[in-house]
Amino acid sequence: MIEKIVNNKIKAGIIGGAGYTGGEMLRILVNHPNVEIAFVNSTSNAGNLISDVHTDLFGETDLKFVSDVPQDIDVLFLCVGHGDAKKFLAANSVNENIKIIDLSQDFRLTANGKFESRDFIYGLPELNRDKIKSAQNIANPGCFATCIQLGLLPLAAKGLIKSEVHINATTGSTGAGQSLAATSHFSWRNNNLSIYKAFEHQHLNEIGESLLQLQPSLSDSLSFIPQRGAFTRGILAAMYLESELTLEEAQNLYQDYYSTHPFTHVSGKNIDLKQVVNTNKALVHLEKHGNKLFIISIIDNLLKGASGQAVQNMNLIFGLEETAGLKLKAANF
Known part of the structure; x- marks a missing residue:
């Protein structure tokens, strides 16, 4: 049952608040009309002002990072690295009535969607909105997975993926997280472009599960080539497959699917990343070239691909307007 919050604000806690997704979560929640940030946990920054780490929040909050995990909250966001959500839950007792929204990949797949007595629902609203509304725990989708799925879900819903899907997608450097690596240094990333995990990116598994949920007969493969882009945020996925649909039929199909x-x-019209960066929006553009349906899908990897979608899921769980706190305009210049 949806928990409707009317007068009292939702008390939110954040684990891993010093990273990129934690910072974006704070940037959204600090001005969310229905949320009070109860605490922000960071073991490496305990006692420090949040605004000393996330300098964009200077003047917005006087909160400090804490090392403990208070239990007087309604929802807990796990803004931690992959593998760390399970470790956190194993090491910390979290009250059963606290809803958990996990931004790692630990609980996204059906086989991994349970931790002790907690069942996790895959949190892509465009796929599972009704399930999310009654969920206690959410596994937030991956950024590449979100962008690619939004380009393919309407076809799968009608059983129309009938050939191999070719996908090339480029992500900004924030997709790699804050931890330094050779490929995240400015001097390497700037004016550069590279491919990684070709045909075997970990997000393929969750994409496949979602498409099979809508099209159980799906047997065709997804060929995915991920790229590192020389920009900070955003994902552009370019996809094509064979299709008998006319362009008008495809556009009507997509518009109907996303109408609600x-x-x-x-x-x-053709789309570009500046239309979605700093927003929770996803834009999809379709073209027809011979017998190929060409699909472009774009999102901000830190918002619709992470923290924004997590807040969207929170809004659905607590019976708020789905767009609450997320009416963000892109910076086009």
Whole structure:
């Protein structure tokens, strides 16, 4: 049952608040009309002002990072690295009535969707909105997975993925997280472009599960080539497959599928990342080239691909307007 919050604010806790997704979570929640940030946990920054780490929040909050995990909250966001959510839950007792929204990949797949007595629902609203509304725990989707799925879900819903899907997608450097690596240094990333995990990116598994949920007969493969882009945030996925649909039929199919989803829009014009960066929006553009349906999908990897979608899921769970706290305009210049 949806928990409707009317007068009292939702008390939110954040684990891993010093990273990129934690910082974006704070940037959203600090101005969310229905949320009070109860605490922000960071073992490495305990006692420090949040605004000393996330300098964009200077003047917005006087909160400090803490090392403990208070239990007087309604929802807990796990903004931690992959593998660390399970470790956190194993090491810390979290009250059963606290809803958990996990931004790692630990609980996204059906086989991994349970931890002790907690069942996790895959949190892509454009796929599972009704399930999310009654969920106690959410596994937030991956950023590449979100972008690619939003480009393919309407086809799968009608059983129309009938050939191999070719996908090339480029992500900004924030997708790699804050931990330094050779490929995240400015001097390497700037004016550069590279491919990694070709045909075997970990997000393929969750994409496959979602498409099979809508199209159980799906047997065709997804060929995914991920790229590192020389920019900080955003994902552009370019996909094509064989299709008998006309362009008009495809556009009508996509518009019908997303007509009740406030953040995903179908554009008749070509699209670019500046239209979605700093927002929770996803834009999809379709073209027809011979027998190929060409699909472009774009999101901000830190918002619709992470923290923004997590807040969207929180809004659905607690019976708020789905767009609450997320009406963000892109910076186009």
